[in-house]
Amino acid sequence: MTHVEILKKHNLKATPQRLSILNTLEMYGHVTLEEIEKYTKVNFPTLSLSTIYRNINEMIKKNVVSEVKITNSKDYFEINKEKHAHLICKECGKIEDFKIDTQDIVKNIQSLTNDKIIDATLNFEVICKECLSGK
Amino acid sequence: MTHVEILKKHNLKATPQRLSILNTLEMYGHVTLEEIEKYTKVNFPTLSLSTIYRNINEMIKKNVVSEVKITNSKDYFEINKEKHAHLICKECGKIEDFKIDTQDIVKNIQSLTNDKIIDATLNFEVICKECLSGK
């Protein structure tokens, strides 16, 4: 689905500002607010910070974008895709998506509590292969 | 270990301010900054916000306290204990500690990536037993 289609599907007008924000998210995968500002302004110098805030919040509310919170670091944002976990390199800080079925984990864990587990947010601290190989 | 001992062990002087913050964390388990301010000031009305900020940050740096980041909610703080996961009730918002060995999960997952997995931060969205039973 194109970004235009995604926006329309969620009753958001496909403005150039929104498209450029989504484009930045697409290109960089996981970005902080300042990074969105920095990278997006390269191609869209007149974009204002308040528009970024308004749109990120709006798109989060509509489930187009989601927030990735990582201990001891800033908040990141990503385009909403299939559910996945994150691998966060302790050394270089890179964040990678990690496609595992979180429901598998949920099933394994469910027997350990009386609460009904609905879903899981999983962040793994890693040393990524590049850092491991000393690159 | 008492709070005084914990602080000394980390080269932090055991001031009444720090002890009262730790006491609030102990009593409530997981608290936001505003909650720390609110609850702590009941017994310590002169405590200043900047002292709370300074000490929370200091204690995080020294691993006395840790930050709990949950998608779509404020940051919480807790006293550092054995590694554990969190169960977050979608309905009432309550956060419970969930004592599972995160290393077990790490082991199960390690074969799926070439990154070296060091540790895991696990948050489970749940409906807690109280909400389930309609209380």
Next chain:
DNA sequence: GTGTCTGCAAATTATTTGCACGTTG
């Protein structure tokens, strides 16, 4: 054309800092 969106400036909220004084070990 109408309702939504944007940029700007101003308001509000959150966090940090400098400094003079108090306290801990």
Next chain:
DNA sequence: CAACGTGCAAATAATTTGCAGACAC
């Protein structure tokens, strides 16, 4: 008593909001 910690006020940073004009559909 020396180093460290605190409160206060001021500085800075982060986020939100009101409004007038612009744009998407």
